[in-house]
Amino acid sequence: MRRSLLTATSIVAALSAIPLATAAMAAADSGNYGEFERFIDVFNRVKADYVDKVDDKTLINGAIQGMLTSLDPHSSYVDALDFQNLKIMTDGNYGGLGLTVSMEDGAVKVIAPQEDTPAARAGVKSGDYITHIDGKLIYGDSLDEAIGLMRGKPGTKIALTLVRPGTTKPIEVSMMREVITQKPVKWEVRGDVGYININTFSEATGADTRAAIMAIDKALGHRPLGYVVDLRDNGGGLLTQAIAVSDAFLDHGEIVSQRGREKADIERYFAKPGDDAHGLPVVVLINPGTASASEIVAGALQDHHRALVMGERSFGKGSVQTLLPLGPETALRLTTARYYTPSGRSVQEGGIEPDIRVPQLSDPDYKVRPVFREADLRRHLINEVKADNAVLEEDTKDDPRFTATAEQLKKEGVKDFQLQYALKTIARLGGPAQVAAATRVTPPTADAKPADAKTGIK
Numbered sequence: 001m002r003r004s005l006l007t008a009t010s011i012v013a014a015l016s017a018i019p020l021a022t023a024a025m026a027a028a029d030s031g032n033y034g035e036f037e038r039f040i041d042v043f044n045r046v047k048a049d050y051v052d053k054v055d056d057k058t059l060i061n062g063a064i065q066g067m068l069t070s071l072d073p074h075s076s077y078v079d080a081l082d083f084q085n086l087k088i089m090t091d092g093n094y095g096g097l098g099l100t101v102s103m104e105d106g107a108v109k110v111i112a113p114q115e116d117t118p119a120a121r122a123g124v125k126s127g128d129y130i131t132h133i134d135g136k137l138i139y140g141d142s143l144d145e146a147i148g149l150m151r152g153k154p155g156t157k158i159a160l161t162l163v164r165p166g167t168t169k170p171i172e173v174s175m176m177r178e179v180i181t182q183k184p185v186k187w188e189v190r191g192d193v194g195y196i197n198i199n200t201f202s203e204a205t206g207a208d209t210r211a212a213i214m215a216i217d218k219a220l221g222h223r224p225l226g227y228v229v230d231l232r233d234n235g236g237g238l239l240t241q242a243i244a245v246s247d248a249f250l251d252h253g254e255i256v257s258q259r260g261r262e263k264a265d266i267e268r269y270f271a272k273p274g275d276d277a278h279g280l281p282v283v284v285l286i287n288p289g290t291a292s293a294s295e296i297v298a299g300a301l302q303d304h305h306r307a308l309v310m311g312e313r314s315f316g317k318g319s320v321q322t323l324l325p326l327g328p329e330t331a332l333r334l335t336t337a338r339y340y341t342p343s344g345r346s347v348q349e350g351g352i353e354p355d356i357r358v359p360q361l362s363d364p365d366y367k368v369r370p371v372f373r374e375a376d377l378r379r380h381l382i383n384e385v386k387a388d389n390a391v392l393e394e395d396t397k398d399d400p401r402f403t404a405t406a407e408q409l410k411k412e413g414v415k416d417f418q419l420q421y422a423l424k425t426i427a428r429l430g431g432p433a434q435v436a437a438a439t440r441v442t443p444p445t446a447d448a449k450p451a452d453a454k455t456g457i458k
Contacts, residue, residue: 039063043059043063046059047059061077061079064077065077068332068333068334071335072319072335074317074319074321074333074335075321075332075333075334075335076333077330077332077333078323078330078331078332078333079144079329079330080329080330083329083330083331084329094151094179094180095151095152095153095154095177095178095179095180096150096151096152096177096178096180097113097117097118097119097124097150097151097158097175097177097178097180098113098114098116098117098118098119098120098178098180099112099113099114099117099119099124099150100112100113100114100235101130101143101146101147102143103142103143104129106139106140107129107130107131107139108129108130108138108143108146109127109128109129109130110124110125110126110127110128110129110130110162111126111235111289112126112233112234112235112289113125113126114180114199114200115186115197115199117178117180118175118176118177118178119175121175122160122173122174122175123171123173124160124162124173125164125365126233126288126289127164127165127371128162128163128164128171129162129163129164129165130146130160130161130162131161131162131163131170132159132160132161133146133149133150133158133159133160133161134149134158134159135159135161136149151177152177153177154176154177154178154179155176155177155178156176156177157174157175157176157177158174158175158176158177159172159173159174160172160173160174160175164365166365182200182202183199184198184199184200184201184202184204184205184208184237185197185198185199185204185205185208185209185211185212186199186212187212187215187216189216189219189220189224190228190423191225191423191427192220192224192225192427193224193225193226193227193228193423193426193427194212194213194216194220194224194226194227194228195227195228195230195419195423196209196212196213196216196227196228196229196230197230198229198230198231198234198245198294198297199233199234200234200235200236200237201234201236201237201238201241201242201245201293201294202237202238202241203238203241205237205238205241205244205245206240206241206243206244206245206247206248207244209244209245209248210248210276213227213248213276213277214276223278223280224280225280225281225426225427225429226280226281226282226283226426226429227277227280227281227282227283227426228282228283228284228285228419228422228423228426229249229282229283229284229285229297229307230285230419231284231285231286231290231294231297231298232285232286232287232289232290232311232418233287233289233290234289234290234291234293234294235289235291235292235294235315236291236292236293236294236295236317237292237293238293239256239258239293239296239320239339241293242255242256242292242293242294242296242297243255243256243269243296245297246271246296246297246300246301247271247272248275248276248277249275249276249277249282249301249306249307250271250275250300250301250304250306251271251272251273251274251275252270252271252273253270253271253304253342254268254269254270254271254300254342255269255270255271255296255300255342256268256269256296256299256300256339256340256341256342257269257339257340257342258320258337258338258339258340259337259338259339259340260336260337265337267337281308281426281429282301282306282307282308283307283308283309283310283422283425283426284297284298284301284302284307284308284309284310285310285311285418285419285422286298286309286310286311286312286313286314286352286354287311287312287314287360287418288312288313288314288315288351288371288373289315290311290314290315290351290352291314291315291316291317292315292317294314295314295315295316295317295318295347295351295352296339296341298314298352299341299342299345299347299352300341300342302341302352302355303341303342303343303345304342308355308356308425309352309354309355309356310354310355310356310357310358310418310421310422310425311354311357311358311360311418312354312357312358312359312360312371313350313351313352313353313354313357313373314347314351314352315351315373316347316348316349316350316351316373317347317348318338318339318340318346318347318348318349319335319337319338319339319348320335320336320337320338320339321333321334321335321336322334322336322337349373351373356425358402358417358418358421358422359402359417359418360416360417360418361402361404361405361406361409361417362406362409362410362414362415362416362417362418363406364406364407404417
C-alpha cells in the first residue's frame with residue numbers, strides 16, 4: 001500500500017523555489033536541516049500510524065498554528081473564516097449575539113460583550129467561560145466551531161451555559177440572535193457634560209469620535225464643561241483609528257511610537273494641529289478590559305496631561321500585530337513591534353495605571369470576580385522596560401469615597417459608579433448645579449445629530 005509521505009527531497013525542492021535572499025538566510029543556520037528532518041519524521045509517522053486517516057492540509061495547518069502559538073498569544077494563522085471575522089470587526093454586520101471570545105486551554109472564554117446586544121442584555125460578562133451551546137458541550141471544539149454555533153439567522157433562539165469564576169454553579173442564559181451592527185462610538189449629554197463611549201476601533205472610529213464632539217456641542221447649543229471618554233471593555237482594533245481618536249483631543253506632540261526587532265526600526269506618529277475638544281477637560285475611563293488601541297489613546301492623553309485617566313489598571317497589551325497576506329483569504333497575523341506611549345513607557349504586562357483609581361462598586365460581583373490581564377496569558381511578551389513601568393495597585397478598600405455597596409448604590413439609582421464619579425469630576429468645575437445635572441441623561445434631539453448616522457444613542 002502506497003502512502004503519500006513528505007520527504008526531505010520535497011522540502012529541498014520547496015526551498016529551491018524560495019527567493020535567493022530568503023534561502024540564503026535559511027541556509028545560514030546549519031542546524032535548520034536537522035530540524036526539518038525531525039519535523040518530516042513526525043509528519044510521516046502521523047500519516048502512517050494515526051488511528052484515523054488525516055489529510056496533509058490538516059497537518060500542515062496544525063503545524064503552522066503550533067509554530068505561531070509558540071511565539072506569543074496574539075500571533076496566528078488567519079484562515080478564510082478568521083479573514084471574514086476580521087472584516088466584520090472592521091466594517092461589517094452579522095447575525096449573532098455580540099460577543100468577543102477567545103480560546104483558552106480548550107475552553108471558549110468571553111473577552112467582552114458588545115454594548116446593547118443580546119449577550120450584554122442577557123448578563124454575559126467578561127471572563128465567563130461558555131461550556132454548552134443549546135445543551136451541546138463545546139469544550140475541546142475549535143473556536144471557529146463555537147463561533148459558527150453562536151452565529152445564525154436573526155430572530156432564532158440560543159441558550160448558553162456559562163461558568164463564571166467566583167461562582168459555584170453554572171449559569172444558564174437564553175437570548176435571541178440579532179443583526180449585530182458595529183457602532184464604534186455612542187454619545188450622550190449628561191447635564192453640561194459630554195459622554196462619549198468608544199467600544200471598538202474600526203474604520204470609522206476616528207471620524208465618529210469627531211462627529212460625536214460636534215453633536216454634543218449642537219445638542220447643548222454651546223460647548224460642554226468637558227468630556228468623559230469611556231474606553232472600558234474596549235479590546236482595541238486598528239492602530240490608525242487609535243491615532244485618529246487621540247488626535248481629536250491633541251493639537252501637537254507624539255501620540256505613539258512602535259519599535260521592531262532592530263534598534264533603528266522605530267516609527268513615530270504625531271498629532272496634527274487643532275484640538276476638536278478645544279482644550280476642555282477630559283476624563284478617560286479604563287478597566288482591565290481596556291486593551292491595545294484603547295491603551296494607546298489612554299497613554300497618549302495621560303502623558304500629554306490632556307486627560308485625567310480614571311478607573312482600574314488596563315489589560316496591558318503593548319504589542320503590534322501586522323497582517324501579512326498569504327492568499328486571497330488567508331494571512332499571517334504576526335507580532336512585529338511593541339508600542340510605546342509619548343513618554344517612552346511600554347504598557348506591555350503592566351498596562352496603564354489610572355491617575356485616580358476608582359472601583360466599580362455598582363457591580364455586585366466586583367470583589368469576587370477574578371481579573372485577567374495580558375500578564376496572565378501564556379507566552380506573553382516580556383516588558384523590556386518593566387523597571388520603568390512599575391505597577392502600583394492602590395488599595396481603595398479604606399477610602400471613604402468608596403465604601404458604598406452595590407445594594408446601597410442601586411437604591412440611590414446609581415447603575416454605573418465609575419461613570420458617575422467621572423461625570424461628577426468634570427461637573428465639579430462648574431459648581432453644585434452642574435454636579436446634580438450630570439447625573440441626568442439628556443438624549444440628543446433628532447436634529448442635533450450630524451449626518452453620520454453612527455453617532456448618537458437611539
